[in-house]
Amino acid sequence: MRMGLAIDASCDLPQAFIKEHDIAVMPIAVHVDKDTFKDDRNPAEIQRFLDQKMGSRSHSASTEPCSVEDVQKLFLEKLVLEKDCVFCLTITATRSPINDHVIKASFAVLKHYRDVRDQTTMPGPFLMRVIDTRTLFAGAAPAIVEATRLFKSGEAPAAIRERLTYVANNSYGYMLPRDLYYLRARAKTKGDRSVGLFSAVMGSALDIKPLLRGYRGETAPVGKVRGFEHGAETLFDYVCKRVHAGLLVPVVCISYGGDLADVPKLPGFEALKAACEECKVELMIAPMSITGMVNVGEGALTVGFAAEEHVVEF
Known part of the structure; x- marks a missing residue:
């Protein structure tokens, strides 16, 4: 067949x-x-x-x-x-x-x-x-x-x-947005109230960004980080732990809404790469779709993997 x-x-x-x-x-x-x-x-x-x-x-x-x-x-x-x-x-x-x-x-x-x-x-x-x-x-x-x-x-x-x-x-998709004002403006355009103006203003002023998770049909914040670079490091460190704990499919995929050459330069990437190599997990890097960038903004980072249900640890 x-x-x-x-x-x-x-x-x-x-x-x-x-x-x-x-x-x-x-x-x-x-x-x-x-x-x-x-x-x-x-x-x-x-x-x-x-x-x-x-x-x-x-x-x-x-x-x-x-x-x-x-x-x-x-x-x-x-x-x-x-x-x-x-x-x-x-x-x-x-x-x-x-x-x-x-x-x-x-x-x-x-x-x-x-x-x-x-x-x-x-x-x-x-x-x-x-x-x-x-x-x-x-x-x-x-x-x-x-x-x-x-x-x-x-x-x-x-x-x-x-x-x-x-x-x-049992698939998890985590996202770190770069521009909260953009995310809020896009959400408003689509009638989505998940990113409020107050949160966007305060988040941008303090450089605090949400870590969002897409899981079993629901998209919601599961943590907060200060600064995009620190957020990437936090997210990659979390994925390292899941890789060592064991995945249902031996693959981790990173997508990025910009120049893919920037991804390996992000804090925590080398540690994630090493963890994947150690555990024989394939690490993929892909461009974010145009649709994705339109909806969450350029420069956003997403990471996907499949694992048994677990408690989020941010």
Whole structure:
């Protein structure tokens, strides 16, 4: 059985990994004033967004996740002809409509795929499974990486779905924002009251930043740090402890809304790298999606891993 993966563009993974595993990306259109960006994890498009310094004015941007019709088109014109089973993984359904769009599209895909496959004499059924990773950005990486491992091991679709659901329910996505004013302005634009004006003003004045966690569909602050550099060190140190405690999937993914060359320079990165090497855990560094930068601001840092449920220790 030919297995395949499709992800939404907000799932942060290195482009090399996406190409290596032939992962289809469901794009998001981002409109900033008169500029439009196709967010499909193309490094050149991400760099174009950064080069044009959109960060200061993109809090008012509008985003258009891949529509139901576009998902249907991707599958019926391409994926049902190339694969026999495709798992679609998305960021949490509580923060994006893409999961709902994919589920709705799946009904039409499963209804019409036989007509498409019959025209090319492709025998057998086609399966489409949708998994909500229940987290954000780099937090989606563990389930996606695990899917590729399960494909290689020849696991059956039912077993893969069960395992990915378990990993998703135990995936953690932590975020350290750089600009609280931006985060508050974006939240206000979207009608999200999770970042109040008082908190933004006081946080910016004192350089206090929240550490946010996306976990099981909920996004909430779990700690506070003074300064971005100290925050990165605190976050990396915490992830080191989780790596040593044991992960469900041997991977840690870091995503960053800026020049990736800056990531290894952050305090605590070398210690995290050493911990991953010691525990044989792959450390990935990926650009944050354009959609991610629009929603949380340029320069934000996210880290994702999957582990058994535990008490947050910040």
